[in-house]
Structure formats: structure tokens, C-alpha cells
Amino acid sequence: xxxxxxxxxxxxxxxxxxSLNATPRKVIITRHxxxxxxxxxxxxQGLERASAxxxxxxxxxxxxxxxxxxIFAASREGKKPxxxxxxxxxxxxxxxxxxMNTKYAPDQLTEVANEILTNPKYxxxxxxxxxxxxxxxxxxxxxxxxxxxxxxxxxxxxxYLLKYKEGKKPQVQKILQQLMYGxxxxxxxxxxxxxxxxxPCPKDF
Numbered sequence: 001x002x003x004x005x006x007x008x009x010x011x012x013x014x015x016x017x018x019s020l021n022a023t024p025r026k027v028i029i030t031r032h033x034x035x036x037x038x039x040x041x042x043x044x045q046g047l048e049r050a051s052a053x054x055x056x057x058x059x060x061x062x063x064x065x066x067x068x069x070x071i072f073a074a075s076r077e078g079k080k081p082x083x084x085x086x087x088x089x090x091x092x093x094x095x096x097x098x099x100m101n102t103k104y105a106p107d108q109l110t111e112v113a114n115e116i117l118t119n120p121k122y123x124x125x126x127x128x129x130x131x132x133x134x135x136x137x138x139x140x141x142x143x144x145x146x147x148x149x150x151x152x153x154x155x156x157x158x159x160y161l162l163k164y165k166e167g168k169k170p171q172v173q174k175i176l177q178q179l180m181y182g183x184x185x186x187x188x189x190x191x192x193x194x195x196x197x198x199x200p201c202p203k204d205f
Contacts, residue, residue, distance in 0.1 A: 022123040024116060027143055027162040027170070028063055031133045032074075032084035034156050034180075034196060040080060041201035042087045045180065045193060049156065050088045052179045054095045057128065062161065062175070068096060070122060072112060072129040075102035082106060083205045085130040092128075106132035113142035136160065145172040154191055157183040 033046030057063050073089040076082035086102055093100045104112045116122050133151040141147050145162050157177045162170040182193030
């Protein structure tokens with residue numbers, strides 16, 4: 001009887017710990033909106049792209065099957081605050097009525113990947129991450145995907161989509177947004193946007 005009880009407890013523990021691993025259905029990764037060089041917040045074009053993201057990410061089955069239920073925006077406080085990703089995601093988060101997770105700095109790649117891949121609440125979910133471009137390739141690697149190569153500084157119009165299946169590496173797909181004037185029609189084209197227009201940065205965001 002004691003052996004049966006111990007075996008039952010071991011099975012319960014095994015099921016509990018195995019449930020701690022998560023396999024999201026999709027992880028969507030985009031860069032923040034357009035910026036003024038040298039600044040720490042979005043340009044007018046960046047704010048317009050953030051507004052366009054509302055229907056871009058909420059209307060397309062590419063991103064909404066299943067619907068996006070979690071949004072991460074890289075953030076950092078201090079003398080040089082990093083708020084671009086928060087500015088970019090806020091219109092979409094407000095529209096979907098989803099709270100933004102802003103706990104992670106742009107370089108906390110292992111930490112955010114571990115959160116998404118081990119917390120059961122992300123299992124079979126669609127998760128959106130808005131991040132700093134230099135850290136997006138290693139973020140994809142941290143999430144189990146193949147290195148997609150560098151993300152150039154002048155590129156704001158693309159998205160990476162990671163599709164997961166249980167026990168397999170995620171499939172990584174690169175997608176052109178084609179949302180704003182000057183966005184590329186092909187990956188080989190050079191962006192030709194209008195000159196960036198500066199707007200006052202919010203003091204508290």
C-alpha cells in the first residue's frame with residue numbers, strides 16, 4: 001500500500017513539473033516604431049506606425065489565430081529611459097484590453113524567453129513582443145529559433161513570426177508590414193520613408 005501511495009505521489013509531482021513547460025502557438029516579434037536618431041522616444045512617423053499596428057495585428061489571421069493575449073514591451077528606466085517599445089505597443093494593448101508586460105530591459109533576453117517558454121499561461125497562446133532591433137536576433141535564438149541575421153538600423157517595417165509545435169524548433173518567418181509610406185515592397189528593396197518629424201517626448205510614460 002505504501003509503495004502504491006509513493007508511486008501516486010511521484011506521478012502527481014511529475015505531472016506538476018511537466019506542466020511548468022509551455023509551448024506557445026505563436027510568438028510575434030516586431031521592432032518599435034520609427035525614431036528620431038539620438039532620441040529616446042518615437043518620431044511622428046513612429047507614433048503613426050504604432051496607431052496602424054492596432055488593426056494590423058488585431059485584424060490579420062496571420063497574427064490572430066489564436067488571438068494575441070499577451071504583449072511584452074522592452075523597457076528601461078533611469079537617466080536614459082527606454083520607452084519606444086511601450087509607446088509602440090500601447091495603442092494595440094489598449095484596443096485589445098491587454099496589459100503590457102514591461103518588466104524586461106532590452107538585453108534581458110534569457111529572462112523573457114524563460115518566462116514565455118516555462119510559464120503555463122503562455123501555453124498555446126499568441127504572444128507579441130516589441131523590442132530593440134539589435135537584440136531581436138538573439139531574442140529569437142533564446143526562444144529556440146535559428147539566428148535570422150542582423151536587423152539593420154534603418155529597418156522598421158518587418159516582423160518575425162515564430163510558429164511552435166510540441167517538441168520541435170519553432171519555424172521562423174519574416175514578414176513585411178507594408179503599412180507606411182516608404183515601407184519596402186520586397187526584402188531586397190531599400191526603405192524610402194519621409195524625413196522623421198520630431199515630437200515632444202512624454203515626461204511620464
